[in-house]
Structures are given as structure tokens and as C-alpha cells.
Amino acid sequence: MYQKKLPEDLECGITITMRSFGGKWKPCIIDAIDKGFRRPSELHKVITEATPRVIDLQLRELETAGIVYKETGSGFPLYTAYYLTEKGESILPILALMNSWGLQNKSGVHDLQHQKKNRVICI
Amino acid sequence: MYQKKLPEDLECGITITMRSFGGKWKPCIIDAIDKGFRRPSELHKVITEATPRVIDLQLRELETAGIVYKETGSGFPLYTAYYLTEKGESILPILALMNSWGLQNKSGVHDLQHQKKNRVICI
DNA sequence: TCGGATACTGATAAATTTATCAGTATGGAT
């Protein structure tokens, strides 16, 4: 992970929260895992816009943050699956709230430059 | 505002939410305004780590997003005050939830590089 | 032994956000 130079208040709950799962793909990944897409290849299939590399980096950070954990089978084909920890599950209500707020407040987002894509999140 | 090149899913509630008040200082500013610090100079006094310029930029974006609005008196000294719109107020419960989640999950944040500072948020 | 499927990594570039610096403008008091 990047070594920060600008200070951050780690006593602030919101800052901690943002650091923990505030990335571009993290909510999406948490939601997808919760829905049963646990393997990296599955995650990539449902989050098509993010490359496997990017998903992998995010998974690594979520793992470090104690939000997901990994189980590896040494069989064939290579099998890895990610699961939400208890901490990870405790995030779901927040995501649900954020999602519903966002949907209720779509109108203000006058960002006409992009097309919509399929995403897992959007609970 | 910056003209984005990478696509974003504006049908996703979470993405919209993040765009709306997901910046580094936005939650902090929203909280401070809610607490009655309404003038730019006041905001800077309680959010000492951010320069007036930065606070101003964030206010501008919050205004565009319809989260705060501005009232200007033409008296002396120059008087401007920002208030939360209804939409802005509807964010407060989310911030509270994020804040409490963060405080309950401090432990995982092993970011030893920074010292704590005073911040308004941390409801 | 080769190739396909899966998971993962290192190095680097591009995009985005945040910060810095040096200003402008207003009105009143000195």
C-alpha cells in the first residue's frame, strides 16, 4: 500500500470507515461476495469493468483490513474463495443505506459524460 | 470540476453517494455546518488542517451537489454563511452510522505514520 | 512435454483528488 504523506485523523470514525472500504471497487466487491460470487474469476465476471489485477489489489486491501478472508483449496483447478468476516458483514447495512440514499438522490448528478454499465452493487 | 475519463456507474447508489459527499473534507464540513459553524472563516477555524482554499473548493462542490446553500449579506465585514439543504440534512444519519462503525473498528487501522489532529467530525 | 485454467505479482503509467501559492475584490476604519 501507498505510504501516505498527508496527515489523516485516525480518531475520526468516518476517516477510518473511508480507509476501510471507501475505494472505488470495494463496496462493489463486498456486495458481490455477499451475493455468493467468491472466487476471483467469478468476481471479475460480475464486475467486468475492473481488471483482475485491480480486483486483486482491492481484495488484498480488504483482507488486510479484516473485511474478507480467503480460503484456498490446493485442488484442480486452482481454487480460492473469499468470504466476508463478521466485520465485513457489519458493513452491509451501511452499504444498503448509502445505496438507497444515492438512488433517491440521482437527480443531482449531472455527470453526462459517461454511459451506464452493469455493476453488481446496486443492491 | 475535473472532467473524468474513466467510466462510472451513475445508476449505482453507492457511486452517487460517494460522488456527492465522499471527499476528504466533505463529511467534516457537513458536520461542522450542522453544528453551527457556517462561515468560511469559522469552518477554517475548526478544520484547521485544511486551508481556506481547500474548504472553499469543497463547499463549491457541496453547493453544486445541492447539499449546502449559501447566504450572503453585503454588510460589513463581508458576511457569508452556508446552510444544509434538506438533502444535506438527510446525510447526517449516514455520517453518524459511518462514524460509529469506524470508531468500533479502529483497531484494524495500523497506520502508525500519522499523529492525530483535532477534527470537527467525530460526532 | 505442452497447453489451458486459475490465482497471483512487479513495475510503471494514467487518472483523480487535494494542496499550495499568489493573487482579486469589497467595505469600513485609521
Add this chain to the structure above:
DNA sequence: ATCCATACTGATAAATTTATCAGTATCCGA
């Protein structure tokens, strides 16, 4: 006329996050 307090702005740099590209490694089955 000058200065102070307040709010604001333009241009640019620095920091941070996200993406890209080209790999490595393992296992099995043809």
C-alpha cells in the same frame, strides 16, 4: 491613501488512487 478582515479565484504542483502490461506459479489432462 492605506490597511485590515473577509470571501473568493486561477494556475499549478503534489499526493493518492486506479489502471495497464507483462509476466510467474500450480495443477491436470491431452
